[in-house]
Amino acid sequence: MSIKLKLMMIMSAIVLVILLLSMTLNYYMVGDSLRRDSQSNMLLAARQIESSIERSLSTIDKVEDVPNFEDMLEQMQKNDPRYLEITGIDPATFTSPSRTDGAMHAGILFGTYQQGQWNEDRAAVAEAIRTGESVMLDSRMRDKKVLKGFIPFDPPGRDPYVMRIVMSYQHISSLMRELFCSSVVISSVLLVIVICGSYVLACYFTRPVQSILEKVNKVASGEFDTQFDVTGNDELAQLSSRIDIMAFNQGLYTRRLEQMYEENRAVKEHLESVINQTADAIHVTDTEDVVVRVNQAFEDLYGWHPQEVIGKRLNLVPEELKETYEDQRQRLLKGESISSTESVHLRKDGSRVEVSISIAPIHDEEKGIVGLISVTRDMTSRNRMEELLRRSEKLTTVGQLAAGVAHEIRNPLTTLRGFLQIQQQTGTLNVKHVDLMLSELDRINLIVGEFLILAKPQAVQFQRTDIRCILEDVISLLDSQAHLCGVEFHIQVTNQPTAVFCAENQLKQVFINLLKNAIEAMPNGGRISIELCLYEENVKIVIKDEGTGMSPEVMAKLGEPFFTKKDAGTGLGLMVSQRIIQSHKGLLDMESIEGEGTTVTILLPWAACAKDAGTAGEAGGGLQNGV
Template sequence: MWPAGSGEEDGARQEIRAYLAKAGRDYVVSVGINNDDTLELLEKSEPRQLIDDLLAGQRDLMEIAVLDPGSFTEAGAMEVNAGTDAFMGTAAIQYGRFTPGNKLIDQADVAAAAAGKMVFRSAVMDGKSILKGYIGFEEPYPLVVSLVMDEAFLFENLNQQRMNRILISGALLVLVVMASYIISGWLIRPVHSILSKVNDVADGQFDTVLEVRSSDEMGQLAQQVNAMSKNLAVYTNKLQSAFEENRTMKEYLQSFINHTSDAIHVEQTDGTIVQVNQAFEMMFGWTAEEAIGARLQLVPEQYSREEQQALDEIAAGKLLPARETVRQRKDGNWMNVSVTTSPIRDNKGIIRAYASITRDMTSRYKMDELLRRSEKLNTVGQLAAGVAHEIRNPLTTLRGFLQLQQQTQKLNVGHVDLMLSELDRINLIVSEFLILAKPQASKFELKDVRYVLGDVVSLLDSQAHLCNVVFNTDFTQEECEIACEENQLKQVFINVLKNAIEAMPRGGEVNIVVEKRKRDTIAVSITDQGVGIPEEMIPKLGDPFVTGKETGTGLGIMVSQRIIQSHQGTMDITSKVDVGTTVVITLPAVTE
């Protein structure tokens, strides 16, 4: 029987493990035995019956023996029953069956197992490959358990177990992959829907709406995509409307540019032409293919400085009105034009090009010349009619006195004085007509208008005293030099001051002011306190024989206006009846 008394019940759990590697195999066999469990099993069972049950239940287990290591390693122990193939029930073999092999190796293995090592090795028994193992126990007393297993059957079982595990692992892997595919498909389905919606948006289709089925991150993302699609649809419609408006406006502008009679061209700051219209081709003679990309000589050399000054003023931010100048055609001929130039700036405000609108003024100048000639002929006709009328009256008086003296055959001195007076009037009319029709050649000199006007005031001062008229002068202290013909300018001042004196039959004051205004101009203001001029007559002043005086011809104002115009000045007349008249003569000052 198995001896009673089994180790310490509260002792630590012990386990013995060994590893067996065999040549030609790609694995290692691990064998482990728990000492406590094994001893507990041996204590509760009959040893021999237990060994028989183990041999019957384990097909790969061929022998089990419980050895006494002390007796087994003695010199004569292995020679007992030497004629038998196995030891059973000897002092060295307490239980089970043991088939000896190599004596020295068996003893060495038992001794090693008794020393605490688990020994397994391969051997051959009855022509079979076997696996022999020795496991030592120290409690309740030293012993060694010997195990003999069929190696082929063992490894067959191991291979079968490995194959089963491989199959199970493969099946589990397939299940995991399928489950992962199903789960990933369920998880990625919203992503596919969102991706499909994004592709529709990229293709410009904003009508489809994603169905939001959850409130998680995917649901929130779907809501954001729907909102983005809606906003993009609104913005796209606005952009399309703006694009259509811009396209329509561009067509209108292109039609206007191509069908206007004014030449339009755009040139870069270096003078390179980048765009022209049809009127440009017709006006200047270059085709669009010739002009675009080229630097054309549109401005004659003599006017290049004037053109550069205009561009400098535009670059400085000044808005220039249309300016009349000269341009050059392809054939080299010049033409009078009116040019309006505008800058084209980029988003940073830097001028990148200039757009110019050019209008041919040749026809207008011809019309102006014809109009001037027509006005001159009309004026000559009016003057001729007026002169004929004014001269006919004195001539009628002369004819009557001469006929009277012819009949009486007597010379009447009183009649002679009247006839001389009428002849003087005829001479005055003819003289003024000659001055108006053919003014004398003018030679302009630098004169100070204060001194010229002062001489006239001194000349007429005595006549003014006789008429009870006082001249009040207020001359500026600044120099008032102008380029003028002195005698013609004196004639203007004499005409204006004489009209002022004659407009005040009861006397009064004439205020004379000379001042220098801005923009380099000099203003001479002459104001009387006379009877004034009716408002409806003021626009007609300067026409022949239009006058408010009984003995006037109206030619004095006409001559004065012409002289002032020849000096590049202006004459403005304002008046109120019974208040007085103001004449303002403006002349350009000479600048250094």
């Protein structure tokens, strides 16, 4: 039902109720007024009759002896048909207990008493005589409603009496009907006028509401550019203005949403294309390790179809690695970062595949970490290639070593062959030649020994040793040679313990090689700075000389077998030193500036921070392969 119809119905109902109330009130008020008028007329008529009786009795003693009195009453009734009956009643006789209803005319002084109701009239007469006031009664006589009045009179010199006047209600009823009909007509006209006025007012009041409704319907359908035509400063005008502003803001917001939706759609399509086209296997899991999404590379690598894994927990990790995997997953869910690692995963058919896996948490601004994304790469081919490269590099190194050894050994062998041929030809033993041959044999033994160190790992025992003690022994050993060459050692050592797990003789060999190289790099003397300190979880040794330095070209070739700038060197010392430091899980780095000197930095794991005793070589521990 529309608002217009509701307003019309409400206004019409209100007016109709008002009209009905006014008609009812008017009906009763008019009826009461007519009744009071009838009572007044009745009293007036009674007084007129009493006046006539007084004038006539001035010469006559009895009322009933007044000449032509009955004719006067009959003429009065003809002139005013409302008066049905006028009766004079003697109260003493009329109300006597011995009187019966059958003696109808007993106590009647004048007039007629044909329509009497004696019991009712007797009580009224007695009331009128007792109170001295007129008594009015509504009664029915012969199925007609009548008004009966009992007016008491107490004239001087005569007995009191009551005049009974019966007046018909027909006149009053006819007036009431006329009034009711006129009221109905007037009310009907007013109701029609009110309905028409209600329609006009409803149209006036609902026009802005209809305009607002049309605007709201357009806004609901997505049209935000239309404006209201409602004017004024009332609440509807303010509401229209607010709806206009709301529609304008909604239009801006909707356009922004559409733009953001298009951007998100483009980004989503781009990301989906990247994820699906990438060669790495990607799968997304929630915090319970349930698979949410996979790409095509995942299916190609593991053999599972997306419908087989989405919504399920996968068994990708072998039994022996599950504990490590769960530990990493819990750390990631707590917000920690983990670098990519190499591991082994299981395919759908149960076969194993070597993979490099990188796992990262997925963050939500409100919920925090909601899942994990794993990027997996098949490392089988790469590992095989690296193995082939290592074998190739090893063979290349062996070839270089073999060529170098052959070249280095050929010269002493040539010398030995020459001396032996001379002694064979002369048949005599030359002691000088024997000393030279022994020297050449020692040189051959040195070359072969260093070659064996490089080529064949040796079993050595690692013990907890303070680097400061090792350096002191090496410096004491080389101090005399340094003084002869004009070289001074400048030592700066920390007071904190600098113990490492190491093979003491191997580290002495490294420090001797490096310090001898530094001494030999300063033919005119100089200073060698030795610094020993703690650096993070390592022991740091820095050896810096003031020698001739090396060019970048020479630095690029350092570590190659038999490459040396010394006249009597083999070129294997630096390679051996690097291999020893590597076997101690350390790092050896060299920096050199030609004409300024060379700096060698060595980092070795500090024993106080070592967690893996098997790897670090705990004191008195087992054997570890070295150079």
